[in-house]
Amino acid sequence: MKRDVEAVLRGLGIQPTIQRVIIACYVLSTDEHPSAEQVFAKVKGRVPVLSRATVYNTLNTFVEKGLLRELVLAEGNVVFDPNVGKHHHFIDDDSGRIHDVPWDAVKVANIDGLSDFEVRDYQVVMRGRRRKRRR
Amino acid sequence: MKRDVEAVLRGLGIQPTIQRVIIACYVLSTDEHPSAEQVFAKVKGRVPVLSRATVYNTLNTFVEKGLLRELVLAEGNVVFDPNVGKHHHFIDDDSGRIHDVPWDAVKVANIDGLSDFEVRDYQVVMRGRRRKRRR
DNA sequence: TCGTGTCTTAGAGTACGTCTAAATACTGAA
């Protein structure tokens, strides 16, 4: 795991320091959408010392290099999404948790028909209740 | 204008104080999507004294009562939208400005087909460049 | 080994927003 991550970072031109590798290991393996503070809390124990500034710097670097995507969907904080492919988002009213929705699950038509806007990127943002899994 | 706004506020069960009327006049007449700080800056001059807390309280009250909608789309701050009907949003890469996109300009299909989620509300969020108006 | 540039650190600084306690304004009843 660590090996792979190191290679990925190097491939993006990011020097794989201990801090960066550990942060990357965490954010790339979780299927949550953690905020910088959550990352800080999770990763802090796994490394001798770690400053808040490093976490913020590292996450921002990852976003710049395309390893992560930054999402601003809910109030109060920016979260990071290891899934950089095209997909939509669903936000649970109860828990506030963000879930990925596959690109093809929802169809959007006529984006190109807008006369005033040249759309580079888009997504559907949904809010509501998560349905109980039927078994 | 002031008269109308007073009536609207009263209709929603909001006591129309001077501060609230002036704030409402501003946010309801702008076609921007101002943040609380912007509202504070704009409105400050028009009333003898006005505290930051009042602006935040008032805007939150307006949202609760359905006069405004709160949007969290772009980094850094919550903005308020006087257009409470269904519509989509476009965010200009260059200026960061948010533009409304009519509900019918874009078609979304299969929202109801999602098996895991019960969608209460949704919108398409687009990013890109605003096209120069052709004349 | 040395030197240069990169990275990390702690803590100060900033921005946005909420909370508190006190002062003021409004309301309805007598």
Place this chain on the structure above:
DNA sequence: TTCAGTATTTAGACGTACTCTAAGACACGA
């Protein structure tokens, strides 16, 4: 009108998320 109770506003303290700064640690090539 007067009064009491409630609602609203105020200044400033507080909280949280995030960025900046200056100094030290580290990495790597000559």
